[in-house]
Every structure is written in C-alpha cells, then in structure tokens.
Amino acid sequence: MRRKGVRDGGGEDVEAVLDELYALPPSAFVTRREERAAAARTAGRADDARRIHAARRPTLAAWAANLLRRSRPDEAERFLELGRALREAHATLDPSGMKELSAQRRRIVSALSRQAAELARDAGHPLSEPVRRDVETTLRAVLADPEAAGLWATGRVESALTPPSGFPAETAEGTGPARGAPRDRPVTAGKRDRLAEQRAKRLARAREAARAAEEELRARRVEREDTAASLAAARERRRETGERVSALEAQLQEGRAALERAEREQREAEQRDRTAADALDRARREADEAAAEAERAEQGAR
Known part of the structure; x- marks a missing residue:
C-alpha cells in the first residue's frame, strides 16, 4: 500500500508518510503525525507539513x-x-x-x-x-x-x-439505469x-x-x-x-548450593590438613631434638 516516490529536492514522499500514519494504531497516530509534520516544517516543506498535520486520526x-x-x-x-x-x-x-x-x-x-x-x-x-x-x-x-x-x-x-x-442505479460503465426505465418505449426483440x-x-x-x-x-x-x-x-x-527449564534451574540451584558446601568443607579440610601438617612438623622437630639431646647425654655419661 505504500506509494513510492521522493520529492524534488529530497525529503520523504508525503504520500509515504500518510501511509505510515494510517498503518499505526489510533493511539499512536497523533504523536507520530506531529513528529512527521515538524520534520517536514524543519526541512522547509510547509505544504507537506500542513497536509500531514491535517490528517485525521482514524477510529x-x-x-x-x-x-x-x-x-x-x-x-x-x-x-x-x-x-x-x-x-x-x-x-x-x-x-x-x-x-x-x-x-x-x-x-x-x-x-x-x-x-x-x-x-x-x-x-x-x-x-x-x-x-x-x-x-x-x-x-x-x-x-x-x-x-x-x-x-x-x-x-x-x-x-x-x-x-x-x-446500490447505485448506474452501471460501472455509466450506461444509465436499467431498473425503473420508462416502460412506454417499445422494446424490440433484438x-x-x-x-x-x-x-x-x-x-x-x-x-x-x-x-x-x-x-x-x-x-x-x-x-x-x-x-x-x-x-x-x-x-x-x-x-x-519452561517447566523443564524451571526444574533444571531448581536442580542447578541445588547443585550450586551443594558445590558451595563442598567447597567450604574442602577449605575447612585443607585448613585442618595444614594445621595437622604443621603439628606433625613440630612434633618431628621436637622428637629429633629430644633424640639428639638423649644422644649427647649418653655420650657425656661415657
């Protein structure tokens, strides 16, 4: 339904603008009409602006x-x-x-x-x-x-x-009415x-x-x-x-919660492991020192 054409000197064809307006729902008609009319005025197309502004919003x-x-x-x-x-x-x-x-x-x-x-x-x-x-x-x-x-x-x-x-009495070719035509004129067989x-x-x-x-x-x-x-x-x-996605999202949420718990437990276990390793190292050093001290005492007793 859009009419093609560009106005001399540039600018959008006003016919195309009107086609655009009448394709819009009535609620959007007036706002768009004023925008288009303003654009035409700004472009120096006063006649087009007046014609666009005169367009009536459809019911x-x-x-x-x-x-x-x-x-x-x-x-x-x-x-x-x-x-x-x-x-x-x-x-x-x-x-x-x-x-x-x-x-x-x-x-x-x-x-x-x-x-x-x-x-x-x-x-x-x-x-x-x-x-x-x-x-x-x-x-x-x-x-x-x-x-x-x-x-x-x-x-x-x-x-x-x-x-x-x-319906109008005239035919599409304008040949004149057939119904109600004068009946006093003789009509030949032909x-x-x-x-x-x-x-x-x-x-x-x-x-x-x-x-x-x-x-x-x-x-x-x-x-x-x-x-x-x-x-x-x-x-x-x-x-x-959507139901499957919701179920998967619920499972994913549960999995994330389980993952967070597992990561927290892992961190706690790693901390306990480091503490135990440190304690083991201290115990080894103390054992080594005690053994060395015992050896020195034994040598001194000889």
Missing part, C-alpha cells in the same frame, strides 16, 4: 478496516473487484439474481470482518462488538459505493463508512436479446468475482486454522520447555 473501526486492506492485499483486491461487479450487475439483474449475489456478499463481508477483528486482536487491539459492526458496515459500503471503495483502496479510511440505502445478454454477462462476472472472493476466504480460513494449530502447539512446547 478503531476505520483502523481495523485499513489494517485488513494492508495485511490482506490479494483478498482486498478481490473484494474490490466483487464490489465493481455487484454494482454493475445491480442495474440489470432480476430480484432472484440479486438475491443469490446478496447472500454471497453477506458471507464474504462477515468473513472479512472476522479477519479484520483477528488482525486487530493479534496487533494488541481487540475490537468490541459495536466496533466490529462498524467494520462490517464499512465493508458493505465498499461494495455498494464507488467512492467508499476508492477510499478503502488507499488504506486511509478515517471513520466508519456508511453504505447508501441501495434489444431484449442484447439486454438479456448483458444481464447474463454481468451476472457471470459478479458470480465469478464472488466465487473467487469466497475461495480466497476459504483458503485464508484454512491457513488461519493451520497457523492457530501451530501456535497452540508452539505454546504447549514453550510451556513444557
């Missing part, structure tokens, strides 16, 4: 929607394509066709909102139920409203988006055939977009289950390893 729901856009780019692109296909198909499909697509839309919106909640939780910011509903509302707006889709595509949603009361063919193509594109989005969600769900299982196994291994 938690908007941040979670932006996080989903950045963290799941492939799924997000398929979701945006689904929105384009649904808006295009809405102008010409009959109620039964729209009912089918609406059911797929609800499933996909629900699955993506769960992913956004999981991403937010993993980032340390769990979403409350009202905030999760705001995320779902934002995703529905992305499907229904081209402007909302364009804003979400930038990853800079500031607050929860609200879908219009119904025109009916062309309209039927257009409806079939739009329905096919919308179905394909929905199918691709659901397949991607299923794949991500399986991936998530695998990673969750791996995480649970890793946590269990960490717990077991």
